[in-house]
Amino acid sequence: MKRAAKPKPDAATRWKTTRRRFLIAAGSLGVLSIGGYFGLEAGRPLLVDRIEGGGAPSSPAPSNPNLWFEIKEGNIIFYAPKFEMGQGIQSALAQIAAEELEVDWQSLELRQPNSQHGFAPSFMFTFGSTSVKDLFKPIREMAASLREMLRTEAALQMGIDASSIDIKNGVCSLKTDSSKTLSYGAVVAAKKGEWVLPKTPPALKAKNQFTTIGKPLSRLDAKSKVTGQAVYSMDAQAKGMLFGAVARAPRFGAKLETARAGQAESQVGVVKVVLDVANNFAGVVAQTRTQARNALKFLELTWTGGTSISQAEIDTLVTAKAGSGVVIRNRGQSNLQGDVVTASYRTPFAAHAHLEPLAALANVKEKSIDVWVGTQAASSDESAIKKAVPGDRSIKIYPMQMGGSFGRKGSQTAAPEAARLSAAVGKPVHVAWTREEEMQQSFYRPPTNTLLQGTLENGTIKAIQQVTASGDILFSVIPIPAFIKNTIGFDFGVLSGQFLPYNIANYQVRNQRVDLPIPTGPWRGVGLMPNVFALECFMDELAVAAKTDPLEFRLKHTNNPRMKAVLEDVRTRSGWATQAPIGSARGVAYCTAVGTYVAMVVEIRLEGKQIIVERVTVSIDTGIVVSPSNAALQAKGSVVMGLSSTLLEKITIENGAVVQTNFKDYPLLTLKATPKTIEVHFMDSSEPPSGMGEPVIGPVPAAVANALFALNGQRLRELPLAL
């Protein structure tokens, strides 16, 4: 019954670059491979462009592609450098690829990349809702070139002109006699000599020619998931593997002072106790996971230093003060005159609560380290592993399916922990975090406080001054020296959703960085949801002051056509102009994020002090929708996660440690509390696709808070909303 996650050795493929930024595998008969190299700016494989220079003859590529197709008799394999954490990205990319390749999308065999194929893990990352947005064009270009190469070769093999060939479902057939066919596989199998790219890039289909993109297809990984065959990091197994558990500090920042194995060594099943005070590490390896965790309790450890900060002290630190911080936008006059509307909004620390905790399997050998781990950023894992296990070993990372992530698995430590323990015992070791560890030893969505002051003139906004105080988001994951952080003075992650997207003549925004002794970092949407909560509640407060309908008030302050369109659409679909059912009220909120426009109306009622969300209507413009079913799931899932944050979630700190321990004191939204009607509508668009993983979470808390105000006149300015 064991499930082996063995590395599959791949024959080294020699890639050569071509004139047009693609790479073609050379010298492997019977296989046609074409790929590209995608760095941070996907779509512009700069490295290959540079190597090509002025059209020098093909030469062995100094680097390998990180996205490529392999066609051989019987199958087409598509390697795409994006990690699956539930967002359906692999299926969405297959939909894009199948379109220009002219194959049934289900016939594509999708593989997650791994570092064994030769490319550096530093280019393996998935974050910020960028996958579809960045790869939409390059994948289609590559697939179209591939198709044309196959057409040319098929024509050659059939002894006819390429223009006489039709291609459908991976089969080339003669236009005048459809009984004469050659499948892609057959064309590749019969090919002699090297492949060459078409001289000019083939034209790409227009939106109205799409047959696969935009169709509500299911997911390629569904079958393996319903039958329990899908392999996540917590499932990774290898022959002879052992299980590890790691001791945790009692408060953030504390260091191991002394460590003794004590009775741990003599506990049942214990293979080794690993103590490394200098590196702040104490762990146990045992035959079973339960034995390892049990033995941890018998270690004799003392800890020193660290923080003893309390929540009250943190709240004081995270206080936005007028005029403080760094000015990041300054438009028009910066002083306020006349009647000033002032409001201050707060959001708490929050946990990711991805349902599959961190886990990794590592196998450290004399010359190599193999690691199976669910990750959003393999590069940071690699450097962490290198640090944990010094020495000259080649590191190979096999990214696994993730049971949710929401930012958490962009910097995870299970991999270096497993590697450290594996190195100590010379066998594969699996480490999986407990929920308690996730709740108490993670990094968190940082607390924020936003101070907004605004004035009106003739019912429109005249001036706004905004100060956003926030703990770090990206500073904690990008290795930047402290002095540079201090010089810059604000964290880029906070920028997401930080600007009011409305026409405001006089607008000043300040960003006040709060350096907390509690680890904080990216959480779905980074700064988006806390920012939009403050901004969109404030828009409501201004609308009230201006005695204008809040949706009308928003429309009045924009002339962006896409923004107007989603606001108008949600107005119609939600029945905004009609009376809400008795005892209910509606609230609206809007945001733009990663190129996507989102307008939301929420309808709520009260049961005692409990907010019951009855209905959510969302209108979204995300450009061309590649995979409508996945996009809708992302949108609805964002609504649910947003409601959970709005109504329930809060991490608090006492004595430098997290108070909450598990889901019993950090509950998540359940099925019954989820509105039965979450209506998602995508605007028809021919614009290129933009991000869908994060934007929809933005407006949720503000829409609920605004609905509450409409219902009973109570203005709540702190999350979670508590009456």
Add this chain to the structure above:
Amino acid sequence: MNLTINNSSVPIPDEQRLEPLVWVLRDTLGLVGTRYGCGIGVCGACNVLMDGKVVRSCQTMTETAIGKTIITLEGLAVGDELHPVQQAFLENPLQCCWCMTGHIMNAVELLEANKQPSPEQIDDAMNDNYCRCGGYNTIRANVERASEIASLQPASKRLVIRRKT
């Protein structure tokens, strides 16, 4: 010590008697379709059927399963034929699906007892499992769909889970 899991008798090392069943299933037997999410009985990711009733395998000592019939996600399909609940989740998948086993097991138990549950009954039965990806409305719809698929099955196969043989 032997356990009856998915209709086979499986030996378990004696020293694992007092370990939570979830880890014995996952780590010792490789039945990783049973998930871990919290270890305290809240999230439901670890649900298995014990004598036809849903239990939290993180709250079940392995030895208490002796003499009982355990069905895990891997044991629901009969050969290639998916269980109606699996079929519904295949047609309409969730997202990361780490939670899915729990929902599937809950739905199997519900439909065993009540072939055509009302929306309220579905809500009651399915409320104690988390889905962080937020697929609750998909779950609601899938239980209704599974009930529909099951009702189309021949009467002889209406028993949706396999009993101890």
